[in-house]
Amino acid sequence: MYINLILLGIIVLINFSLGVLAFINNPRNKNLKIFFLFIIFLVTWIIANYFSDITKDYFWVIFWLRLTFIAPVLFATVLLYFGLIFPAEKLRISSRYLLGISSLIVSILVFSNLIIKDVVIKESGVDVVFGYLGAVYLLYFVGILVAALIVLLKKYFKSKDLEKKQLKTFILGLFLFLFGATVTNLIIPFIWGLFEPSKYGPYFSVIFTTLAFYAITKHHLFKVKIIATEIFAVILSIISFAQIFIYESWQGRFLGTILFIFVTFFSYLLIRSVLKEVKSKEQIERLNKELSRKNEYLDELLKQKSEFLHVTSHQLKTPISIIRGYLSMIIDGDYKGTKKDEAIIKVMQATNRLSDTVRDFLDASDLEGETIYFKLEPVNIHDILKETISDKQILIKNKNLQIIMAEPHEEIPLVSTSKDRIIDVFSNLIDNAVYYTPKGSITISFIKKGKSVIVEIKDTGIGISKEESAKLFEKFSRSSRSKLLRPDGSGLGLFIARKIVINCGGKIWFHSDGQGTGTSFFVELPIYNDKKI
Amino acid sequence: MKRLPYSHKILFIEDEKNLVDIYHDIFEINNILLLSTDNIEDGIIIAKKENPDLILLDLILPVTDGAVLNIGREEGLRFLELIKANKQIKDIPIVVFTNLDSRAARARTRELGAIDYIIKANYTPREAVEIIKKHLPK
Numbered sequence: 134m135y136i137n138l139i140l141l142g143i144i145v146l147i148n149f150s151l152g153v154l155a156f157i158n159n160p161r162n163k164n165l166k167i168f169f170l171f172i173i174f175l176v177t178w179i180i181a182n183y184f185s186d187i188t189k190d191y192f193w194v195i196f197w198l199r200l201t202f203i204a205p206v207l208f209a210t211v212l213l214y215f216g217l218i219f220p221a222e223k224l225r226i227s228s229r230y231l232l233g234i235s236s237l238i239v240s241i242l243v244f245s246n247l248i249i250k251d252v253v254i255k256e257s258g259v260d261v262v263f264g265y266l267g268a269v270y271l272l273y274f275v276g277i278l279v280a281a282l283i284v285l286l287k288k289y290f291k292s293k294d295l296e297k298k299q300l301k302t303f304i305l306g307l308f309l310f311l312f313g314a315t316v317t318n319l320i321i322p323f324i325w326g327l328f329e330p331s332k333y334g335p336y337f338s339v340i341f342t343t344l345a346f347y348a349i350t351k352h353h354l355f356k357v358k359i360i361a362t363e364i365f366a367v368i369l370s371i372i373s374f375a376q377i378f379i380y381e382s383w384q385g386r387f388l389g390t391i392l393f394i395f396v397t398f399f400s401y402l403l404i405r406s407v408l409k410e411v412k413s414k415e416q417i418e419r420l421n422k423e424l425s426r427k428n429e430y431l432d433e434l435l436k437q438k439s440e441f442l443h444v445t446s447h448q449l450k451t452p453i454s455i456i457r458g459y460l461s462m463i464i465d466g467d468y469k470g471t472k473k474d475e476a477i478i479k480v481m482q483a484t485n486r487l488s489d490t491v492r493d494f495l496d497a498s499d500l501e502g503e504t505i506y507f508k509l510e511p512v513n514i515h516d517i518l519k520e521t522i523s524d525k526q527i528l529i530k531n532k533n534l535q536i537i538m539a540e541p542h543e544e545i546p547l548v549s550t551s552k553d554r555i556i557d558v559f560s561n562l563i564d565n566a567v568y569y570t571p572k573g574s575i576t577i578s579f580i581k582k583g584k585s586v587i588v589e590i591k592d593t594g595i596g597i598s599k600e601e602s603a604k605l606f607e608k609f610s611r612s613s614r615s616k617l618l619r620p621d622g623s624g625l626g627l628f629i630a631r632k633i634v635i636n637c638g639g640k641i642w643f644h645s646d647g648q649g650t651g652t653s654f655f656v657e658l659p660i661y662n663d664k665k666i
Numbered sequence: 667m668k669r670l671p672y673s674h675k676i677l678f679i680e681d682e683k684n685l686v687d688i689y690h691d692i693f694e695i696n697n698i699l700l701l702s703t704d705n706i707e708d709g710i711i712i713a714k715k716e717n718p719d720l721i722l723l724d725l726i727l728p729v730t731d732g733a734v735l736n737i738g739r740e741e742g743l744r745f746l747e748l749i750k751a752n753k754q755i756k757d758i759p760i761v762v763f764t765n766l767d768s769r770a771a772r773a774r775t776r777e778l779g780a781i782d783y784i785i786k787a788n789y790t791p792r793e794a795v796e797i798i799k800k801h802l803p804k
Contacts, residue, residue: 311786462692
């Protein structure tokens with residue numbers, strides 16, 4: 134019996150020490166309160182378990198026994214609550230009350246005869262006689278516990294990184310503890326009617342509290358150092374506390390007490406200084422990581438820039454070699470008459486291409502990297518599209534295409550966008566539609582959807598294949614088919630269009646059923662303050 | 667007017683139509699037949715069929731997956747690899763004729779057996795032809 138008491142004492146002490154250590158580790162830890170509640174209910178359970186076992190007085194036996202029934206319900210309740218709020222979720226107040234009050238009611242009922250009707254005190258221990266609601270108690274407890282386990286496991290599968298690791302350790306501890314406790318305190322007593330092994334249940338709680346402690350303090354990088362210091366300090370304090378009782382005389386005990394206070398105080402200082410050191414190390418580690426991450430990002434950016442420059446110089450040199458080629462052929466007298474006139478037109482076209490390419494490159498280079506938001510203004514996109522189409526009349530006429538501006542069913546609200554930049558976008562999309570539509574029509578329509586307006590530019594052109602669509606909005610992405618129909622494109626038009634639309638807070642996408650089926654491009658822009666034209 | 671038979675035959679793998687036109691004309695003046703294609707698959711087929719005296723190879727050619735340029739993975743480099751693995755045509759001299767001015771690409775093409783690397787924009791067609799002619803069999 135004496136050994137049992139010592140063992141239990143040690144378990145209670147370990148549980149409490151872990152609580153204190155967790156507090157010293159990080160007093161602001163958001164899971165600390167819950168950890169304390171776990172410890173309180175566990176220790177209550179352990180103590181009640183012990184006393185219900187050793188007491189022979191009927192009143193006290195039934196009192197302690199009832200406590201051993203209440204503590205697990207409260208423990209499971211806190212567990213469910215913890216599962217619901219982890220890692221940083223807020224529980225609705227009504228749910229919180231429902232959970233709290235129902236557990237409270239069950240706990241109060243435990244003190245009536247409805248759940249525990251009677252106890253039979255035997256030499257070997259105590260047998261419980263259940264009341265009418267004994268099964269209800271069991272169902273409620275198991276229900277809450279299972280719910281908590283399901284919630285925790287769900288959270289575990291959803292979480293990642295540190296949180297996943299924390300939950301893993303926590304759940305492992307919980308399962309080991311529950312397994313031990315269920316076998317000794319539920320399965321054996323309820324199935325075989327043996328209450329004797331229930332006193333071994335408490336031993337399993339240490340597994341849980343240790344792993345839970347490990348889980349909540351785990352995020353410390355240098356945790357081993359802290360935990361070692363803490364264990365050392367606690368052992369030192371316990372020894373110095375124990376030595377008080379070794380002395381017989383009051384002077385000895387007085388000195389022992391002073392020594393104990395000193396040891397405890399300096400242990401506390403020691404832990405604090407180790408913690409401080411570890412924290413600053415962690416800070417340095419964190420800064421280091423951040424720095425190297427930023428470095429990697431800059432390296433990548435530099436690489437991208439240099440690739441961009443390479444491609445730029447290539448794309449610029451192409452029209453230059455065409456201009457140089459034709460001009461030198463004219464100067465050398467290789468091209469004469471009509472051939473010469475044709476060559477001059479080609480030179481002009483190549484010059485235009487050069488200037489467009491330079492403009493596109495500057496745009497792309499400006500828009501690359503992080504999103505820069507443009508200054509937004511109320512814009513009438515219906516008018517803008519009308520203007521854009523009229524600017525392109527010659528182009529459209531040359532290709533013998535029909536362009537249809539669908540009259541909107543309802544008033545189109547003003548959209549919030551950058552007028553100059555959105556003109557570039559529509560101009561680019563209409564150019565594409567014209568170039569990539571050998572015959573047929575281009576239809577422009579407007580759809581008002583919720584708080585935004587969608588412009589659809591639909592053509593009956595060459596369509597977009599699955600392979601092409603994957604890279605359509607990337608820089609320098611042009612298919613061999615597009616190159617055939619529009620040899621002078623820079624491969625930047627849609628990249629720039631997408632960047633502009635995103636920077637205006639809009640969306641751009643396309644739909645095509647594949648090659649030869651035509652394409653629809655959509656631009657969605659937010660409505661400006663809901664004001665109508 | 668009856669024209670002279672061509673002295674040489676060159677295959678030009680180039681996707682820029684204007685340049686193909688210009689070089690077609692200038693080689694014609696030099697009595698050299700210029701065959702051309704805008705992709706490497708056809709390039710291999712023509713090389714096998716026509717057995718040209720030299721291949722002029724652009725490095726940056728559009729790929730069917732939509733990408734124009736992948737730095738370090740240019741289509742022209744792939745052509746050099748393909749031709750190297752082909753017994754029938756592996757000995758045809760190849761001159762890289764590109765606007766990609768990159769040290770890495772230059773080194774890689776040399777490794778893969780190209781005999782020269784000419785930046786198109788740096789020369790007039792006449793100058794380029796003079797350089798290319800030096801690589802033709804006498």
